[in-house]
Amino acid sequence: MTTNPLLPLRDKITALDKQLLELLVQRRELSTEVVNTKIKANIPVRDLERERILIKTLIEKGKDYHLDEIFIKRLYQIIIEDSVRLQQRILQENLNHNTIKSANIAFLGPIGSYSHSATRRYAAHHFDQIIESSCSNFKDIFDQVENGSVDYGVLPIENTSSGSINEVYDLLQKTNLHIIGELSLPIDHCILANEEATLATIDTVYSHPQPFQQCTNFLANYPNWKIVYCDSTSSAMDTVAKRNQPNVAAIGNKDGGELYGLQVLEHNFANQKENITRFIILARKAVEVSDQIPAKTTILMKTGQQAGALVDALLILRNHDIVMTKLESRPIHGNPWEEMFYIDMQGNLETVKMQQALKELSSITLFLKVLGCYPSDSVF
Numbered sequence: 085m086t087t088n089p090l091l092p093l094r095d096k097i098t099a100l101d102k103q104l105l106e107l108l109v110q111r112r113e114l115s116t117e118v119v120n121t122k123i124k125a126n127i128p129v130r131d132l133e134r135e136r137i138l139i140k141t142l143i144e145k146g147k148d149y150h151l152d153e154i155f156i157k158r159l160y161q162i163i164i165e166d167s168v169r170l171q172q173r174i175l176q177e178n179l180n181h182n183t184i185k186s187a188n189i190a191f192l193g194p195i196g197s198y199s200h201s202a203t204r205r206y207a208a209h210h211f212d213q214i215i216e217s218s219c220s221n222f223k224d225i226f227d228q229v230e231n232g233s234v235d236y237g238v239l240p241i242e243n244t245s246s247g248s249i250n251e252v253y254d255l256l257q258k259t260n261l262h263i264i265g266e267l268s269l270p271i272d273h274c275i276l277a278n279e280e281a282t283l284a285t286i287d288t289v290y291s292h293p294q295p296f297q298q299c300t301n302f303l304a305n306y307p308n309w310k311i312v313y314c315d316s317t318s319s320a321m322d323t324v325a326k327r328n329q330p331n332v333a334a335i336g337n338k339d340g341g342e343l344y345g346l347q348v349l350e351h352n353f354a355n356q357k358e359n360i361t362r363f364i365i366l367a368r369k370a371v372e373v374s375d376q377i378p379a380k381t382t383i384l385m386k387t388g389q390q391a392g393a394l395v396d397a398l399l400i401l402r403n404h405d406i407v408m409t410k411l412e413s414r415p416i417h418g419n420p421w422e423e424m425f426y427i428d429m430q431g432n433l434e435t436v437k438m439q440q441a442l443k444e445l446s447s448i449t450l451f452l453k454v455l456g457c458y459p460s461d462s463v464f
């Protein structure tokens with residue numbers, strides 16, 4: 085019997101990887117001590133200068149061992165990102181007296197959808213355990229959070245290729261839920277098909293309307309493909325897997341495709357190379373955001389119809405040096421030609437300048453509501 089000559093070396097690598105893991109755990113424990121000290125001394129979580137020097141020193145040290153600069157940089161960015169997110173979680177739990185370690189979360193499902201990936205990623209940074217509740221439409225997610233069946237809802241709000249997700253914006257107009265978090269997820273669309281299929285055998289493609297909108301340039305190359313809208317990318321995968329024929333395919337993500345036993349025929353073909361979807365997290369209770377981390381505030385407002393009404397509102401933000409990161413308008417159903425504006429701003433709701441700006445805004449608008457103040461997702 086021949087033994088695999090790699091075995092002894094692999095055993096050594098496995099042992100080293102275990103040590104690396106243990107070191108990462110020790111580093112996390114130190115990050116926890118760091119944030120507890122920061123809480124007491126009111127020091128911001130982020131120290132970009134410290135991070136810059138740390139990475140620079142490690143790159144220099146790595147050169148002695150011929151370690152690639154980009155490798156070291158990427159590796160430590162991931163490690164530091166984890167440390168920053170851990171510290172943010174501890175700060176937020178401390179501030180909001182939040183001891184919930186297990187959460188019930190609703191998302192557009194079934195499992196394997198992008199919303200499911202976003203839910204898992206958000207949960208990994210915020211809860212020890214989750215109970216997943218997959219919904220067949222966005223309205224159902226709002227309903228489940230509103231009626232208390234679940235604690236949180238995860239919803240896509242905008243995408244770099246297709247823009248705003250109008251249906252979610254419209255549902256936000258009528259809800260009394262609060263935005264308590266956001267998450268940006270890179271989206272790599274794949275053509276997922278059964279074993280025998282090739283791009284040439286496909287004549288019907290299933291997906292949610294969003295991916296179709298995000299991939300119009302690619303789809304223009306296949307004018308013979310019939311397009312079928314589904315409730316979600318994962319329900320599309322489920323349909324394709326059940327049909328088990330070479331002429332059908334779904335557009336969705338690779339991990340989801342694996343769940344449904346589908347192969348990837350093509351990927352990375354969205355209209356924008358950097359195809360990213362931003363998700364919001366909704367809850368019944370608003371959260372407070374620590375002033376030691378970057379925050380965003382989202383408001384909903386209706387201006388009068390006089391000339392310059394929107395300009396006057398935006399000037400208030402400028403006068404208070406508030407950076408607007410997004411402005412969206414949606415028609416008000418039942419009131420033709422009237423618009424509701426959604427504004428995302430950098431900054432914490434509790435700051436004096438934000439409070440002052442909102443006070444001034446409410447005096448010149450017909451309606452104003454804060455949808456939420458939440459930790460900003462961008463770390464790098």
Ligand SMILES: C=C(O[C@@H]1C=C(C(=O)O)C=C[C@H]1O)C(=O)O
Nearest residue numbers: 118129130131132134135164167
């Ligand atoms: C751990 C700290 O907090 C943050 C995370 C860092 C890290 O993980 O190395 C470095 C600087 C801070 O942005 C710290 O302030 O030292």
